[in-house]
Amino acid sequence: MWLYQIGITLLKIGLYLSAPFSEKNRKFLREHKGIFKQLATFARIRQDEPCFWFHCASLGEFEQGRPVIEALKEKYPSACIILTFFSSSGYEVRKDYELANLVCYLPLDGFFNARRFVKLVRPTVAIFIKYEFWYGYLRALKHDDIPSISVSTLLRPDTTPFRWYGGFYRRMLRLITHYFVQDELTGKLLESIGIRSTTLAGDTRFDRVAALCHQAETIELVEEFKGNEKVMVVGSNWPPDTEVLLPFIREFEEQMKFIIAPHNIGEEHLAYIEKSIPYKIIRYSQAKENTISNYRVLLIDNIGMLTSLYRYGDFAYVGGAFGKSLHNILEPATFGMPLFFGNRSYQHVREANDLLKLKGAVTVNDTKDLRYKFLTVWNDEEKQQQVAEICQNYVQTHTGATQKVVDYLERYLS
Template structure:
């Protein structure tokens, strides 16, 4: 172990009390953090009797992005077991909703040497796949020592993240060089990864373009729309982050759209009650989606406090705002809105999805707004013009189709590293 890795491991051990405190703190708002603590330190009750292909998807976004790749792996390797690891309870729940009992699910242990070695010894994966921007030095080293091929795919790296990783210099460089393969989303991502020390980075596109709206979600979307009121205009504020709901409600206050129904879906479930309290303070008539009650004519806002229904919400709306972009959170995935043919509104802060956001705006599938005043103007214009909504929606469908194919390219890469399925 070189001195950088030794110092990193020593720092992790010093932070162990904080790790426990962090889990307890998160559990105040999300009690699920109290569950499966043993897994976070490399102890597991589940085991597979079949060869394991392991994919790590941190939370909800990465888990959804992995769906087409997991389906392709299951089709090509029917005798293997897919193991899906997460870091958050919401990611774990998303995995259960998407794949049921078809995949094993557990938490990836924290990056302690003893914990990651236990994880690998327990599951003995034939291949490991990290999605997006997960670089854990001790995990990478343990895979290297155990001769487990480890790939980073659908990799994206914003300038902000690149600067953060660069602070760790040689440690990150050594980890990147121990990866078996790196497949980036864009040329810009590839350049940043190469600058940090990754070798032979290939550009394969974004798996999220390959996510097809499930038929069940589209059927639910039609049902929701009927329940919302087929003659009402419906505005969706999707995956909103802390502080954005107030600004969105300010924007809505200036609209003149008779019967407008707004659906607000906070990004994190632990904020559902917080947003409900905000609606109450504003004196707005609202209903919770979780109540599963008919939407009253006088209802102004539906609080989307349900999990796994985002495609249905997109299918049920006229216009969608993509959260995390009005304030500097980096934005959320806009491809889902485009894939069901709905106009998307974006704030200025889209660095987490910079390439997709710019391409969608250029294609005419999305509009960018600087603040809540511009949001109000753009929304008023869109809700008044069915022709404009139709044009943007069609542009979104074409934009999504044009950028598909990453799953096939990543599969070709992985098949070169896996033994044939029998």
């Protein structure tokens, strides 16, 4: 145990020593400066209502915790929500999240920081999302008899807790009061190390995307662009995706329209796409309602619209799988449409594997393969409808995890 504390202390020393030579480490120290002062100010003004502390590693985990926060606040408006992040990508996007009473970075773990944090926050329950486990914080919560739960937990047999050398991690996992697991395998893995307080709940992201389907905004410009034509929405494409897509778009832009929402909206990437598709392409920021229908390709040059854009799609290509990782395919799936993505980095994405088995999605090797697989559904209206229903049904049948978590949390609100 003390080895862990020594390791955390050495890490902190290393951060300070390396800061003059590392912008990343300087940024980390700047972001974490003054957190306890912020917490102390909050502690002084906090009312004596139930308080739920949600911790997310980053933005993706926040989207899994968000349905639970929203359901809690809808049913118990006076409940206090503390939201902490480990990474700047989550904090910077959600630092003004309106349903949280306080949003901040999580102080670096360690017994002293953890005890201080827990004493100031005084959570009724601590909720950790997916696979966020911090020994110091879990130990401090256990010491003060504060229950902790893990939501949308997903574990694999080849990870450290289930190796012969994973004793420390097994002890840490046993500090969690209750787990809401995504699949049966995770439940069995936890049982194999003596943890039986689990509920098979699924992934709360399904509840999030199902709600988004009903909440998606109407975008008048995009409605005018689509008209009565078929549209393929290209979401979060990276340069390797773009290279596969450009010849395909040039071939099919007369038969259907395209909405391209790149992951990188830097000027260089946008200009490259425009130069490669010189025929009737317009940026969203430059489009006019009375002329947008004349264009065949709509290039999105802002952040935050993609979810609502999928509602206008008849087909979707989701980027990332030719690079590090496939991006979110649940959002287009919930709107019901055939899905296409690269054939390299998707194996760790559970919903991608599920939808491939169900034939709601297909992987592509290159432009030629995309063209061939696209034509199998393009020329068959009945198959298009069948695939769309497969995707929608997949999302709907996996909803319900949020309600199970909220039902459990209600015991602490009585």
